[in-house]
Amino acid sequence: xxxxxxxxxxxxxxxxxxxxxxxxxxxxxxxxxxxxxxxxxxxxxxxxxxxxxxxxxxxxxxxxxxxxxxxxxxxxxxxxxxxxxxxxxxxxxxxxxxxxxxxxxxxxxxxxxxxxxxxxxxxxxxxxxxxxxxxxxxxxxxxxxxxxxxxxxxxxxxxxxxxxxxxxxxxxxxxxxxxxxxxxxxxxxxxxxxxxxxxxxxxxxxxxx
Amino acid sequence: xxxxxxxxxxxxxxxxxxxxxxxxxxxxxxxxxxxxxxxxxxxxxxxxxxxxxxxxxxxxxxxxxxxxxxxxxxxxxxxxxxxxxxxxxxxxxxxxxxxxxxxxxxxxxxxxxxxxxxxxxxxxxxxxxxxxxxxxxxxxxxxxxxxxxxxxxxxxxxxxxxxxxxxxxxxxxxxxxxxxxxxxxxxxxxxxxxxxxxxxxxxxxxxxxxxxxxxxxxxxxxxxxxxxxxxxxxxxxxxxxxxxxxxxxxxxxxxxxxxxxxxxxxxxxxxxxxxxxxxxxxxxxxxxxxxxxxxxxxxxxxxxxxxxxxxxxxxxxxxxxxxxxxxxxxxxxxxxxxxxxxxxxxxxxxxxxxxxxxxxxxxxxxxxxxxxxxxxxxxxxxxxxxxxxxxxxxxxxxxxxxxxx
Amino acid sequence: xxxxxxxxxxxxxxxxxxxxxxxxxxxxxxxxxxxxxxxxxxxxxxxxxxxxxxxxxxxxxxxxxxxxxxxxxxxxxxxxxxxxxxxxxxxxxxxxxxxxxxxxxxxxxxxxxxxxxxxxxxxxxxxxxxxxxxxxxxxxxxxxxxxxxxxxxxxxxxxxxxxxxxxxxxxxxxxx
Numbered sequence: 075x076x077x078x079x080x081x082x083x084x085x086x087x088x089x090x091x092x093x094x095x096x097x098x099x100x101x102x103x104x105x106x107x108x109x110x111x112x113x114x115x116x117x118x119x120x121x122x123x124x125x126x127x128x129x130x131x132x133x134x135x136x137x138x139x140x141x142x143x144x145x146x147x148x149x150x151x152x153x154x155x156x157x158x159x160x161x162x163x164x165x166x167x168x169x170x171x172x173x174x175x176x177x178x179x180x181x182x183x184x185x186x187x188x189x190x191x192x193x194x195x196x197x198x199x200x201x202x203x204x205x206x207x208x209x210x211x212x213x214x215x216x217x218x219x220x221x222x223x224x225x226x227x228x229x230x231x232x233x234x235x236x237x238x239x240x241x242x243x244x245x246x247x248x249x250x251x252x253x254x255x256x257x258x259x260x261x262x263x264x265x266x267x268x269x270x271x272x273x274x275x276x277x278x279x280x281x282x283x
Numbered sequence: 284x285x286x287x288x289x290x291x292x293x294x295x296x297x298x299x300x301x302x303x304x305x306x307x308x309x310x311x312x313x314x315x316x317x318x319x320x321x322x323x324x325x326x327x328x329x330x331x332x333x334x335x336x337x338x339x340x341x342x343x344x345x346x347x348x349x350x351x352x353x354x355x356x357x358x359x360x361x362x363x364x365x366x367x368x369x370x371x372x373x374x375x376x377x378x379x380x381x382x383x384x385x386x387x388x389x390x391x392x393x394x395x396x397x398x399x400x401x402x403x404x405x406x407x408x409x410x411x412x413x414x415x416x417x418x419x420x421x422x423x424x425x426x427x428x429x430x431x432x433x434x435x436x437x438x439x440x441x442x443x444x445x446x447x448x449x450x451x452x453x454x455x456x457x458x459x460x461x462x463x464x465x466x467x468x469x470x471x472x473x474x475x476x477x478x479x480x481x482x483x484x485x486x487x488x489x490x491x492x493x494x495x496x497x498x499x500x501x502x503x504x505x506x507x508x509x510x511x512x513x514x515x516x517x518x519x520x521x522x523x524x525x526x527x528x529x530x531x532x533x534x535x536x537x538x539x540x541x542x543x544x545x546x547x548x549x550x551x552x553x554x555x556x557x558x559x560x561x562x563x564x565x566x567x568x569x570x571x572x573x574x575x576x577x578x579x580x581x582x583x584x585x586x587x588x589x590x591x592x593x594x595x596x597x598x599x600x601x602x603x604x605x606x607x608x609x610x611x612x613x614x615x616x617x618x619x620x621x622x623x624x625x626x627x628x629x630x631x632x633x634x635x636x637x638x639x640x641x642x643x644x645x646x647x648x649x650x651x652x653x654x655x656x657x658x659x660x661x662x663x664x665x666x667x668x669x670x671x672x673x674x675x676x677x678x679x680x681x682x683x684x685x686x687x688x
Numbered sequence: 689x690x691x692x693x694x695x696x697x698x699x700x701x702x703x704x705x706x707x708x709x710x711x712x713x714x715x716x717x718x719x720x721x722x723x724x725x726x727x728x729x730x731x732x733x734x735x736x737x738x739x740x741x742x743x744x745x746x747x748x749x750x751x752x753x754x755x756x757x758x759x760x761x762x763x764x765x766x767x768x769x770x771x772x773x774x775x776x777x778x779x780x781x782x783x784x785x786x787x788x789x790x791x792x793x794x795x796x797x798x799x800x801x802x803x804x805x806x807x808x809x810x811x812x813x814x815x816x817x818x819x820x821x822x823x824x825x826x827x828x829x830x831x832x833x834x835x836x837x838x839x840x841x842x843x844x845x846x847x848x849x850x851x852x853x854x855x856x857x858x859x860x861x862x863x864x
Binding site: 338339344347348382385509510511512525531619621622624631635637645648650655658687 | 730732760762764766781788790812816837839841848853
């Protein structure tokens with residue numbers, strides 16, 4: 075472009091880029107996770123931070139214990155019904171911009187445990203950006219997921235991630251959707267109808283045999 | 284910002300002077316509670332007056348799930364219980380089923396079981412050491428321990444395909460034999476391991492800060508330990524010489540030459556020393572097991588229970604029929620109940636299995652050692668400072684998957 | 689409810705957990721009313737104890753020189769089935785740290801009357817085990833210092849491990 079060439083010749087120490095690219099580049103290069111290790115996947119997450127698979131190379135340097143200082147919440151492990159409100163609370167305490175990686179089969183969809191105690195997928199509670207399959211996923215898969223999330227962050231617009239006020243955050247319980255654009259999803263009060271549990275599990279039907 | 288958040292009605296504001304006790308919730312999401320454990324601490328300043336553990340945040344309903352799965356399918360679920368010692372859980376479950384069926388396990392399978400269990404015990408203790416030291420403040424040990432653990436995970440992955448959820452044992456033996464080159468790699472690891480333990484000792488045992496943070500903290504006497512049902516290193520740290528591998532031997536443990544480390548003080552430091560010495564003893568047992576491996580079958584001779592070899596299944600009719608029946612319908616286990624305890628890395632892991640004659644168990648209950656060890660936490664920590672709670676929890680080596688099941 | 693005659697069937701297999709049959713014989717001599725039934729199977733000994741004698745049996749076994757069962761390994765509830773009568777059973781697994789032998793005590797309960805005296809006075813570790821059995825089966829332990837739910841959420845309805853509780857529960861999870 076003509077303008078850039080002129081600036082590059084006149085002031086070589088000036089860099090021109092889009093604001094979105096710059097901010098997104100800064101955000102993706104230092105995604106600090108909140109410690110949310112629940113079960114076995116947490117140990118693989120710990121393995122991903124140790125010296126063999128070093129997650130810190132990709133910017134996830136410190137795992138902040140306080141959610142107020144974290145960017146991404148890696149839900150690693152099975153979420154039981156007793157833990158689900160705690161999960162939502164921690165998610166609400168994270169300031170925007172925030173992302174969620176659902177690590178492992180149990181967090182993604184309930185995993186092996188299709189029963190009364192486990193929430194069948196953490197996206198019923200918080201909006202998820204990247205899902206990782208596996209039981210437990212290898213540490214390399216977690217690193218790949220972080221890189222996928224970085225690509226996703228690069229594509230976002232800064233306008234999408236404004237900090238919405240606390241009360242709207244508390245009301246934004248629409249499961250399965252991402253908080254995008256202008257916060258309009260936060261003001262809706264409709265919940266999808268939950269399907270009644272009349273369908274017996276595959277295991278229960280087979281029990282009579 | 285708009286209006287201030289309102290306090291929900293179930294909390295009341297009590298206006299009291301400063302010299303009363305405060306209740307703090309050391310909540311389920313906490314970096315040092317080793318999982319989703321919630322502690323209600325009643326504090327008088329820095330001193331702990333009362334601790335009430337609140338568990339159940341990882342309750343998975345595994346025991347109910349066992350009743351809906353055939354015996355062989357249940358092995359997969361046991362991996363997720365104590366997820367640092369999955370081969371131990373596998374072993375307990377499989378041995379209880381074998382007790383009901385009355386199977387006899389070939390020698391090679393038993394030797395490999397002992398070898399893998401001891402490697403797993405070392406791996407579990409390495410995670411304990413790494414996280415315990417990390418909580419106390421020594422970050423380097425965390426990385427060193429996990430470096431060693433990666434070697435063990437490589438070995439387990441080579442044998443079974445899964446790093447942390449191997450499901451390697453089957454009712455009647457093993458899933459399949461060890462791969463080629465395994466013994467050489469295992470020997471390489473075992474030769475290098477004692478140097479690593481010495482490294483940990485150099486970093487921690489002589490460190491005055493570590494000693495001050497662990498000696499004299501969290502004491503429990505021998506009688507209280509037995510009364511509260513402690514087992515494993517927690518009990519051996521209080522002076523009781525009890526190891527299920529010696530008391531009720533299984534899998535041929537009576538033929539191996541090893542010591543049972545016992546310390547007498549009953550505090551965090553004693554439990555630390557017991558586990559460090561146990562790592563060396565496990566190394567001894569693993570070396571002996573590796574040396575006495577002889578070629579032989581790895582599955583029991585029970586065609587109705589044990590899956591046949593793939594080659595036999597593809598060429599022989601009866602093997603094919605057996606394979607189909609075992610996978611599709613399962614095998615019937617005689618009615619009755621057994622309780623089989625093993626010495627897992629955390630203590631006495633007992634499986635109570637009750638069968639009513641069908642292909643699925645009627646009740647499976649796991650006596651998790653961490654469940655019982657944690658119940659002694661209130662007793663150990665009354666009178667200690669808040670900062671010591673973290674050290675005590677670390678020394679108990681709790682894994683919430685086993686507590687909550 | 690349970691047969692009053694004592695049936696010591698022959699031992700089936702002697703493993704390292706040997707049946708303390710001289711022990712059971714000695715116990716029968718001293719307190720025959722405590723033993724409703726004896727089962728020897730798979731190398732293990734089970735004594736069915738009537739509910740009202742449970743605490744006495746436990747404290748006796750703990751201090752008796754022949755027994756010395758000072759370690760309560762596990763308390764495990766079981767549901768025999770919705771149609772069975774008696775429906776519930778509670779198993780106590782005892783272990784001796786000095787003699788290394790094990791024994792199981794069993795208490796059987798009907799569906800209408802699920803009260804059992806608590807043994808927290810004998811072994812303090814029974815506290816959490818009994819809470820877990822109460823939480824999952826609804827067996828009420830009289831004399832327990834703090835009987836409340838331990839694994840399931842405090843406002844959970846129903847007892848999860850009973851056979852008539854469905855595997856997937858009653859409704860899917862929703863935040864509201």
